[in-house]
């Protein structure tokens with residue numbers, strides 16, 4: 001096992017290059033299952049989940065590998081079964097359901113199950129695919145789907161599910177006829193997937209709005225595609241600059257997909273300036289609390305909730321955070337309290353009363369963004385913080401200790 005040791009209290013100054021987006025890369029890599037011919041991807045982050053996805057694609061009958069800075073994927077002899085061993089380590093695996101059904105008329109995918117942050121059901125994915133002609137059985141923990149060629153349908157989501165919209169988009173791209181997705185997710189990562197499918201020859205319009213229309217085509221062809229920047233990694237480092245009283249320039253990103261985070265940080269007093277393809281962030285003279293509600297895009301992202309909580313812990317006054325997306329995404333609260341944070345929790349609402357400085361402590365990461373909040377807290381805290389179980393962090397942050405060390409943090413990874 002590995003842990004991070006952080007000697008906190010040092011302002012971060014300099015430039016960090018933001019990596020490609022994990023949450024865009026995972027569905028887009030999975031979409032290669034729907035494509036005939038080779039695809040070359042750039043700006044793919046080297047993360048644990050990406051390596052897992054490449055392994056899964058190989059098991060499903062593709063060649064899939066890093067070739068220098070790019071990733072090459074080509075479908076060869078597709079196999080319909082995504083095994084439990086891989087799916088249990090990465091929920092995004094369920095995104096192979098749509099493209100496999102569209103391409104093979106069959107998919108047998110281990111049911112992903114919940115995780116630390118919530119139950120994470122996939123009923124809306126299955127209901128939509130059923131409307132397109134698939135039938136499903138549950139067999140020994142696997143969802144077994146079968147269909148003739150999928151057909152277009154009008155699918156009204158009960159909730160603008162990100163994964164559900166992505167699965168249905170991939171299926172609809174190859175279905176017969178027109179599919180209309182209403183109350184669809186509008187997240188930038190969904191738009192990136194739609195743009196990738198369009199680059200492969202799909203006929204999609206309305207992506208980025210809540211009504212997406214897809215005219216199915218017979219076949220998708222390979223292309224070269226650059227994955228969008230990771231808006232959540234960028235937001236995390238924006239918090240790091242403010243919390244450590246530092247000044248960071250974040251390159252390879254824009255504020256375009258970060259409106260809600262940008263607005264909330266500015267409301268809290270953080271100074272933010274945008275240049276071409278980069279963002280400058282510093283603390284500002286009066287950092288203070290604010291109220292945050294997590295919502296589907298364009299609302300404040302649940303994936304930034306833990307990080308903004310860490311920032312509020314060291315801001316003047318108090319703030320309230322309501323988590324509406326996942327029922328159990330407050331696992332970081334207990335750990336932040338161990339560092340002196342003043343947080344009270346009532347169901348899905350947390351009240352944070354800012355203190356002058358956190359104190360370093362050994363803390364345990366429970367999930368990806370909780371881990372990020374503990375690293376942020378450690379960077380701002382007086383003394384030494386040890387963050388245990390950082391395998392969660394490695395799912396979502398490329399070279400985190402290298403990037404932070406380069407801007408002045410004292411942070412190192414050790415085995416234990």
Ligand SMILES: CC(=O)N[C@H]1[C@@H](OP(=O)(O)OP(=O)(O)OC[C@H]2O[C@@H](n3ccc(=O)[nH]c3=O)[C@H](O)[C@@H]2O)O[C@H](CO)[C@@H](O)[C@@H]1O
Pocket residue numbers: 023118119120121122123124125126159160161162163164187295296297301302303324325326
């Ligand atoms: C809307 C939202 O913020 N989605 C986030 C969610 O995407 P992810 O795709 O994992 O989750 P969904 O957007 O599908 O789920 C959002 C909500 O819908 C519910 N649900 C979803 C699918 C389904 O079939 N049935 C169902 O009830 C979930 O329990 C959850 O409460 O987690 C990702 C990782 O943190 C984030 O990057 C996404 O931004």
Ligand SMILES: C=C(OP(=O)(O)O)C(=O)O
Pocket residue numbers: 023091092303368369396
């Ligand atoms: C929880 C996250 O990812 P995943 O959906 O892959 O679990 C995340 O990106 O914050």
